[in-house]
Amino acid sequence: MKRRAAMFPGATLQEIAAMNDNRLIRPARADDLKGILAFQRAAIAAINPRTYSAEARDAWARLPAAGMQELVASGRYLVAEIGARLAGGAGWEPLDEPDQAAAVRAVFVHPDLHGRGLGARLVGAVEALIAAAGRRRILVPAALNTVSFYQRLGYVANEMAVAALDGADLRYRRMWKTAA
Numbered sequence: 001m002k003r004r005a006a007m008f009p010g011a012t013l014q015e016i017a018a019m020n021d022n023r024l025i026r027p028a029r030a031d032d033l034k035g036i037l038a039f040q041r042a043a044i045a046a047i048n049p050r051t052y053s054a055e056a057r058d059a060w061a062r063l064p065a066a067g068m069q070e071l072v073a074s075g076r077y078l079v080a081e082i083g084a085r086l087a088g089g090a091g092w093e094p095l096d097e098p099d100q101a102a103a104v105r106a107v108f109v110h111p112d113l114h115g116r117g118l119g120a121r122l123v124g125a126v127e128a129l130i131a132a133a134g135r136r137r138i139l140v141p142a143a144l145n146t147v148s149f150y151q152r153l154g155y156v157a158n159e160m161a162v163a164a165l166d167g168a169d170l171r172y173r174r175m176w177k178t179a180a
């Protein structure tokens, strides 16, 4: 019997696993915002409470949608669409640094689809956009639950930092990679 991901009835897990190209990844549109916030909030809610407390996860999930709206409007946010639902997304922004660095932003995959290569493909697609924009150094402000994921993708862990959110401080690790 074919197993189906609970939130993605249009796609069997086998179909998702078999998607070995980037056809499902496209630039986000303004009308994707609701779907983007849905997979982001689901991904944050699924983070182990030993890594981030309920207060920290709630503060993170409450971040104003305006930031995402701006990122989408800039054309620098990609989404993965599976069976007419948004399954994940990732974006980037240029950094004002002398060496023309860029930062990866808002990488999230719906927890129903974790561990099937979608996160790696989204980050790979964003890295290609960064390289095409002529930027060579890539920063990831990595949530502590994602440090191993980014290490798998070739990022090197650097210093810890803290984001002061409304209601909680969120510790993260700055990680760097040179664009291909």
Ligand SMILES: CC(C)(COP(=O)(O)OP(=O)(O)OC[C@H]1O[C@@H](n2cnc3c(N)ncnc32)[C@H](O)[C@@H]1OP(=O)(O)O)[C@@H](O)C(=O)NCCC(=O)NCCS
Pocket (backbone or CB within 6 Å): 043, 044, 047, 106, 107, 108, 109, 110, 113, 114, 115, 116, 117, 118, 119, 120, 121, 141, 142, 143, 145, 146, 148, 149, 152
């Ligand atoms: C981090 C996240 C985007 C990864 O997406 P994903 O689709 O599950 O990741 P992939 O399946 O592409 O994994 C790629 C590789 O990283 C590994 N990996 C993924 N998550 C990992 C984790 N938390 N710890 C260790 N390794 C991990 C996978 O095993 C895989 O390794 P492989 O190439 O040897 O098979 C996803 O787990 C997520 O949305 N997490 C919660 C939200 C979050 O914290 N976002 C970060 C905001 S900065």
